[in-house]
Amino acid sequence: MSQPTALLPSCERRTARRRNYGPLYAAPQTLWLLVFFAAPLGIIVAYSFMRKGLYGGVTREFSLDAYRALANSSLLQVAVRTLLVSLTATALTLLVALPSGYAIARSRNQAMRLFLVIVPFWTNFLVRIYAWIAILGNEGFLNDALRALGIVADPVQFLYNQWAVVLVLVYMYLPYAILPLFSTIDKFDFTLLEAARDLGATKLAALRRVLLPNIKGGLVTAVLFTFIPIFGAYAVPLLVGGKDSYMLGNIIADQVTKTRNWPLASAISMTVTALTGLAALVFLYRMREHAEPSLGEELLPEPHAALATFSDASHGASGSFTGLAGGAR
């Protein structure tokens, strides 16, 4: 009776093949996220509900001390300051990134320009901060130049204040805004602008009412990619900030490394994560809701599309940047 079964398999195998292998294919990624994202997050959540150990670490008893300690005027003050710095830096980043993305999308030499945007990533983050110190310092290049040109007699204090923090943050996160903006602007059909002009719109009105709504997806991604990391900034305020530049990231670091209060550090982190996560969700949701229906799905690129382009672009940095422009299209 082995004959008939021998005839069956090929078709049986075909039906078996149609089983959903998705979870299996996604297993490496799922495992990765579990180990390096979910587990650490779980530890932070757990620590935030424990009592602090006298010499660092935690003692394993349930406690809400850390969350009670959040209601503290100086913490609130730092939170407000962090929010202001992040909003300013994000706004300025977008202001610079939007024309840059536009220029790159419209240029004939996209690959080269994108390559130049990525080049700074080749240098270590800290080294680039120290480079800014060398440029902006009282004895730095900029002050030397200003003095040599006779514009100022005494050095200008550029460093160690909030503006230095904002400037360096804008510099650091600019590529994260340019790349998603570029990728959406690049997909935009520029003949729409001509159509708008033909219908009587001024140049500015055409950009504002036709281009901007069409690149919303890129804008959302750019905002998320700059605002969230800037909100947690730590090294930049530490190195180029002044005595009034203490940000949430610094408080968290100090609670872990100096004042031995791990639960408080965890509670602050949790609150920040929850708030930024919530804000991002609301932001995404509202952007979608306000999108004019006439735009159609193709003209409102999803943030994840820009994200994919972005990761293409970062791969490009490590080698074949010629494939980068292609990937963006």
Next chain:
Amino acid sequence: MKASGCAGRSIVRVAAFALAFGVFALSSCAQKNAGKKLYIYNWTYYTPDSVIEKFEKEYGVEVVYDFFPSNEEMYAKIKAGGSDYDIVFPSGDYVSIMIKEGMLAPIDKAKLKNFGNIDQSVLGRCDFDPGNVYSVPYYMGAAGIAVNKAKVPEFERSWSIFGRKDLAGKMTMLDDMREVLGDALKYKGRSVNATSDADLALAREVVEKEWVPNLLKFDAEAFAKGFASGEFWVVQGYAESVYAELEPARRGDVEFFIPKEGGPMYIDSMVILKGSKNKDLAHAFIDFIHRPEMYAEFVDAFGFPATCNVPARALKKGPAWYTAEALEACELKADLGAALEKYNAIWQEIRVGK
């Protein structure tokens, strides 16, 4: 407590050490130690490579040297059971914590021929480990103030320098609450380990009202770089950090002093962890450090006075940034236990600023 390493510099040093110790130290003598490794956990660049190389050669072992930038980080790592180190270099307050937590092995002084070289007055100050049952002093020092004399020709050797309005925006203090609050306490004639609310309120007022308005920032990472570049004229910090950044030709323009009122002081000690697998070798290393010529080599590398080792004072060749006598007015930082919380609360409000 040694300088919390400069982020930039430590990277270079890690690389340098990786190169130095990537090569096995081969030796013909001391065959019994062949292939053995001694694991040392120390402050970022606190023992010169040359001293470690000599130890490796003489004992025919390999020394693995890891760094920590702060006591807190060192403690957290060892407490988590992360590594099997033989020798660690904690500051006094952490020696007492580690004894309390049962993390240390007793020191067998019979194995330390050079223990007698250690200054009696330093041993007398080891309140964190009376009788040095678990720890051997490595270095006693204090943070002080470095002044750029080209910019600030006249100054008083006192903490009051941070109250000078004419130097506003040109001065930094360490981003370290025990140091800054301790300075203010000493300045007002109190103990650096004060825990009474009145004393702490007084210290807070000095820092907030008199000093902070004139400070550019609190900086424990890059103060020496900023000082060397001429950006900061007066910095509170560690001599060895200032020394490392300054070109030798410019050292004449700089004065480093420990303020006359004194300040918080530290004794960094060598301790052997309970779990050490090479206790004999660890004792040999501790003894090696206190050979007068080795100790002299160590302190000369950092511009230190030979605070702990008496015979090394005669062998020392280089100048020191400050003298052992300058430390007499200083006071050792003790572990404050739960009272640390008061310092935390005050410090956070100072750091938040306006």
